[in-house]
Structures are given as structure tokens and as C-alpha cells.
Amino acid sequence: MRWACCSRSRRPRASTSSRRSTRSGSSGTAACRSGPASTTRPSRTEAARVSLGGMTQTAIIVGAGLGGLAAARGLEAAGWQVRVLEAAERPRTTGAGIAIASNGLEALDELGVGDEVRDRAVRSMPEGVFTDQGSPLQQGSTFDSSALHALHRSTLLDIVGGGREVETGMRVVGVTDASSGARPSVTIEHGAADPDATDARLERQQRQDRARGIRLGRRLQRALEPGDDPIDRRAERRATKQQVRESRESRFETIEADLVIGADGIDSAVRKALWPKAATDYSGATCWYGVVQAEADSPSGMRQYVGSGAEFGMVPIDGGRVYWWGMAHARMGRTSRDELEAARERFDTWAPEVRDHIAATPQASVMRRDLHWLPTPLKSFHRPGVVLLGDAAHAMLPTFGQGGSLTLEDAATLGILLQDHPLEQALRAYDSERIRRTDRFKQLSHRLARVTTETRSSVLVAARNGAYNLLPTTLAEIAGDWMLHWRSPRAKR
Numbered sequence: 001m002r003w004a005c006c007s008r009s010r011r012p013r014a015s016t017s018s019r020r021s022t023r024s025g026s027s028g029t030a031a032c033r034s035g036p037a038s039t040t041r042p043s044r045t046e047a048a049r050v051s052l053g054g055m056t057q058t059a060i061i062v063g064a065g066l067g068g069l070a071a072a073r074g075l076e077a078a079g080w081q082v083r084v085l086e087a088a089e090r091p092r093t094t095g096a097g098i099a100i101a102s103n104g105l106e107a108l109d110e111l112g113v114g115d116e117v118r119d120r121a122v123r124s125m126p127e128g129v130f131t132d133q134g135s136p137l138q139q140g141s142t143f144d145s146s147a148l149h150a151l152h153r154s155t156l157l158d159i160v161g162g163g164r165e166v167e168t169g170m171r172v173v174g175v176t177d178a179s180s181g182a183r184p185s186v187t188i189e190h191g192a193a194d195p196d197a198t199d200a201r202l203e204r205q206q207r208q209d210r211a212r213g214i215r216l217g218r219r220l221q222r223a224l225e226p227g228d229d230p231i232d233r234r235a236e237r238r239a240t241k242q243q244v245r246e247s248r249e250s251r252f253e254t255i256e257a258d259l260v261i262g263a264d265g266i267d268s269a270v271r272k273a274l275w276p277k278a279a280t281d282y283s284g285a286t287c288w289y290g291v292v293q294a295e296a297d298s299p300s301g302m303r304q305y306v307g308s309g310a311e312f313g314m315v316p317i318d319g320g321r322v323y324w325w326g327m328a329h330a331r332m333g334r335t336s337r338d339e340l341e342a343a344r345e346r347f348d349t350w351a352p353e354v355r356d357h358i359a360a361t362p363q364a365s366v367m368r369r370d371l372h373w374l375p376t377p378l379k380s381f382h383r384p385g386v387v388l389l390g391d392a393a394h395a396m397l398p399t400f401g402q403g404g405s406l407t408l409e410d411a412a413t414l415g416i417l418l419q420d421h422p423l424e425q426a427l428r429a430y431d432s433e434r435i436r437r438t439d440r441f442k443q444l445s446h447r448l449a450r451v452t453t454e455t456r457s458s459v460l461v462a463a464r465n466g467a468y469n470l471l472p473t474t475l476a477e478i479a480g481d482w483m484l485h486w487r488s489p490r491a492k493r
């Protein structure tokens with residue numbers, strides 16, 4: 001995946017002509033409506049033409065995470081011309097791995113990159129569930145469908161992105177659907193601060209200072225007015241209004257396409273614009289995660305430890321590394337200057353291998369995120385000409401490790417349906433394929449959080465551990481096997 005920064009100030013002039021030619025047609029292109037145009041990249045499969053009507057259809061994908069890049073693959077295979085807009089200026093490479101389950105791998109096969117993931121990921125079987133002191137509670141798995149392919153997120157994004165160019169610094173702040181008869185569109189704010197970046201707070205502070213400065217300036221202007229030349233003052237105000245209009249026009253830009261895909265994660269701007277009532281909820285738990293070089297005591301498959309109000313897990317990933325995560329009951333919004341130290345403290349009394357892995361992690365590689373989810377399922381994942389996928393559509397807790405695999409299923413499903421059906425019909429079929437299945441996993445992930453991060457009293461912890469002991473692994477595997485099996489719409493043809 002190549003990341004092309006498209007912040008207006010840094011755009012290469014050379015791209016302007018290609019932009020103009022792309023904008024000239026209306027139905028076959030993603031077109032800008034206002035403000036100077038942005039960089040448009042010719043599609044990788046430009047030669048491919050949609051068989052329906054013979055005209056290339058265009059899509060804007062909001063977000064270059066796993067869902068956005070996978071959807072780009074799916075749509076291009078279906079002959080669509082795609083632009084991927086990403087708010088961040090550069091990819092986030094620190095901190096995280098991801099374990100892809102068998103259903104996710106099937107979706108990756110559908111998207112044409114399953115074998116590359118098999119080659120680069122570490123395939124392993126879950127080694128079981130342990131107490132926080134390391135005593136076994138549940139045996140490891142043996143079913144093939146339980147196998148995991150784990151790798152660093154940046155490795156997976158590289159594979160799925162496949163060298164495609166992503167337009168970065170393109171924060172989508174507004175979306176319209178096609179209900180008024182016009183084509184759907186997104187509005188981009190160029191140069192908006194990335195809210196996840198560490199300097200975002202500084203940016204907000206500067207904005208507040210600027211606002212204070214403007215208020216002060218206005219007060220000064222009022223104080224000076226009596227002595228000023230009135231004609232000059234009016235000309236000055238007009239000039240200022242003009243400048244404000246110009247700077248607004250160059251800051252905001254609206255782009256149309258035949259389809260807008262909201263793949264912009266749990267805090268999706270697309271969902272907020274068109275599904276304003278859908279609200280995320282704090283789960284009551286926070287999560288630290290990091291990547292560390294494997295040592296002698298590192299596991300060869302995924303291990304899960306459960307304690308009082310917390311869960312710790314680790315899994316081997318590519319590059320001889322281990323990805324670990326530690327979820328714990330916590331008040332929302334708590335952060336620490338040193339998250340490595342905070343994680344170390346929280347898991348201080350756990351099994352030695354847990355403590356060792358945290359302690360050996362470089363500080364910069366430890367991240368923390370409060371865990372939110374979308375409790376109420378959306379009745380539909382689409383509006384006219386707009387569709388949601390991944391966390392934007394069905395953000396779930398990571399307790400079952402299925403968010404990413406289901407996101408891949410979404411993307412593969414959408415691509416197949418768009419190949420087979422006209423747009424609105426494909427979007428209706430997408431709802432039937434995806435809403436029930438994703439909600440089932442979402443509710444299960446939430447129930448799992450109740451028995452891990454929500455189980456805190458010693459009586460409940462003992463009862464939970466006893467239940468783990470009693471539940472035969474085979475039973476859990478049979479249930480898992482049934483749930484994980486994904487039948488792509490292609491298989492149902």
C-alpha cells in the first residue's frame with residue numbers, strides 16, 4: 001500500500017490535469033463539486049468495466065483500515081473505479097497484531113490474498129485458557145477451523161492494500177446519500193487534525209487560543225473604530241470576508257460518486273451523518289496492547305489468561321514476534337504518561353510469562369484504548385448510495401477476536417454482490433447477508449466480556465473458572481466451528 005499525502009498544500013501540480021479529466025464525466029467518475037479538485041488516481045483495474053450498463057461505476061471508500069482496503073479489492077475485482085480517502089497523514093504502525101480466524105481467511109481467499117497471508121502469518125492452534133497464575137482451565141483446540149493466522153497489522157494492511165495508493169490527510173466530515181435524487185457525496189476537510197495523534201490536544205489548544213485571539217482582535221477593532229476612515233474599514237471587512245470564504249473553499253471539498261462506503265471505524269463520520277441515533281457504548285474495560293520479540297517462554301499458539309476483572313492474551317506473529325493484549329475493568333478515559341508502566345502495574349501479580357512479556361516490550365510499542373462497541377444493531381447497513389462495513393457498521397468488543405475477520409467477510413460479500421446485481425439490489429442483499437451474522441458475534445463478544453473483565457468478586461471468579469473446567473473443549477470447538485463457517489454469496493449462486 002502506498003500512502004499518498006493529499007493535504008491540499010502538498011499536492012503535486014502534475015496531478016491537476018488527471019483530476020480534471022476525471023472530473024469531466026459525471027456518472028462514470030468520482031467528481032468534485034466545490035473547491036479545487038483533489039488528486040484522483042486511475043484505478044488499478046481501469047480496464048475492467050462493469051457489465052451492468054457497460055459503464056464504469058465509481059466508489060469513494062472512507063477509511064484505509066482493514067475494511068477500506070479490503071473493500072477496494074472487492075470492488076475493483078467487480079470492475080468498479082475506487083478512491084480510498086484516509087484521515088490520517090501516515091499509517092499507524094506501532095503496537096498491534098491481529099489474529100485472523102478461519103472465516104477471515106476464507107474472505108481473504110475470496111479477495112485474492114489468502115495465500116499471501118498464509119505465507120507471511122504465523123499459523124497456530126489456540127493453546128487454551130489459563131488462570132492468572134498460569135494453571136490450565138481449558139485445553140487447547142484441535143479442530144482445523146480453530147487455527148489462527150496471526151501477523152502484525154501493518155503486514156496485513158500491506159498485503160490487503162497490495163501497493164494501492166491511499167489519499168491521506170482526507171478527513172471526511174460530511175456525507176449525503178442519494179435520497180434527494182443527486183449522487184451521494186462526501187465532504188472532506190483538508191488538514192484537519194488527526195484526533196488519534198498525540199499532538200491532537202495541542203492542536204485543540206491552539207484552536208482555542210486562536211479563537212480567544214480573534215475575540216480579542218474584534219474587541220480591539222471596536223475600540224479603534226471611531227478614529228478610523230470608514231471607507232477603508234468597509235473595504236477591509238469585505239476583503240476579510242472574501243479571504244474567509246476563500247480559505248473555507250480551499251479547506252473543504254465535496255466529492256461525488258455512485259457509491260460511498262463508510263469504512264471509517266468505530267467513530268465513523270459516515271454513520272454519524274446518516275445514522276445519527278446509533279450510539280456507541282463504553283464496555284467498562286480498557287485494553288493495553290503491544291508487540292515484543294519472542295523469547296524462550298513465548299507461546300507457540302494463542303494463550304489466554306483470565307483473572308479478576310481482567311484478561312491477558314498473547315499470540316506469535318510474523319518476524320519472530322509476539323502480540324499481547326491485556327484487557328481490564330477500568331473507568332473510561334483514564335490514561336497514563338507511561339502506559340507500559342500502567343500495564344505492568346495492572347498485571348503485576350499474574351503468571352511470570354505474562355509479566356515478562358509486558359516488561360520486555362519497548363515503551364513506544366505499548367498502546368492503550370478504551371473499549372467501546374455499538375450495542376444496538378443497525379436495522380440496515382445502507383442508505384441510498386451509501387453503505388457501511390466493518391467497525392463502522394458493527395463495532396464489537398475484541399473478546400472473541402472476530403471484528404477483523406467479519407470486516408473481511410463484509411468487504412468480500414459487498415464485492416461479490418456488486419458484481420452480480422445492480423447497486424440498490426446489491427445493497428439490500430448485503431443487509432440480508434450481514435446484519436444477523438455480525439450481530440450474533442457482537443452479542444457473543446459482549447457476553448464474553450461479562451465473564452472476563454466484568455467478573456471481579458472472588459466468588460464469581462471461582463465460579464467462572466469452574467465453568468471453564470467443566471466445559472469440554474470439544475463442545476466449544478463444535479459451536480465455534482458452526483459459527484465461524486462463512487458461506488460467501490458466490491457459494492450460494
Ligand SMILES: Cc1cc2nc3c(=O)[nH]c(=O)nc-3n(C[C@H](O)[C@H](O)[C@H](O)COP(=O)(O)OP(=O)(O)OC[C@H]3O[C@@H](n4cnc5c(N)ncnc54)[C@H](O)[C@@H]3O)c2cc1C
Binds near residue numbers: 067088173
Ligand atoms: C485491542 C483490539 C484487538 C483486536 N484484535 C483483533 C483480532 O485479533 N482479530 C480480529 O479479527 N479483530 C480484532 N480486533 C478488531 C479489529 O481490529 C477491527 O474490527 C477492524 O480493525 C475493523 O476494521 P475497520 O477497517 O472497520 O476499522 P479501522 O481499522 O478502525 O479503520 C478505520 C480507518 O478509517 C480512518 N478514518 C476514521 N475516520 C475517518 C474519517 N472521518 N475520514 C477518513 N478516514 C477516517 C481511520 O484513520 C482508519 O484508518 C481488535 C480490536 C481491538 C480494539
